Amino acid sequence: MSEQIKKFLYLNRRAPYGTIYAWESLEVVLIGAAFDQKVSLAFVDDGVFEIVKGQDTSESGFKNFSPTYAALGDYDVNQLFVEKESLEERGLSIDDLMHLTWEDEDEDWAEKDSIRVVSRSELSEIMADQDVVFSF
């Protein structure tokens, strides 16, 4: 392809269930990953709940799609930014999140962390550096 590779950031800011935004965002990411673009995700505000571990939706009637985030590494999506302030405001830390990893084929499938906790000001710099930001 002659087109330039662009940087796409998917901004996730809502709780995983109750609205369709979180699942729609994840589906768009997986579909979009088929194209040769540089894709990253950011979780801010209630969006941090999307990747909290131990989700149980059995009482809600929603499908628990949280296992699908673990497939992102297979789709070469391995940059997940989580805003530090959003975690703290909700009494959460990185230990409350799923351990999401990707495997580096060039280093004999070495497992590497996908999640990076960043401050609000770091995240605004990351966002400013993108070609496209999708907000969900």
Next chain:
Amino acid sequence: MAIEADGKSFETDEEGYLVNLNDWIPGIAAVMAKEDDLELTDEHWEIINFLREYYEEYQIAPAVRVLTKAVGKRMGKDKGNSKYLYSLFPYGPGKQACRFAGLPKPTGCI
């Protein structure tokens, strides 16, 4: 639409994918394969079973690129390549093998 296997009828969507994932029995794959003029071998079943495990773990049917990579990691490069997978599933290892495995159409399949 529906498909008959082992004396029972199973609902399928307009593209022939099984509607209820939990309905799946191996006989369904065999009937679907026959309709596509394919005879299922151990090599086919290896991929079909792999896809079912993948869905069980991640709740999605992988895109063909992802499937190829995952098969390569699990079973080695001689199987984790599109030439091998297309030789087993000529209509596309993502679409056809997922259909045989009772999974939905792969996410990211365009």
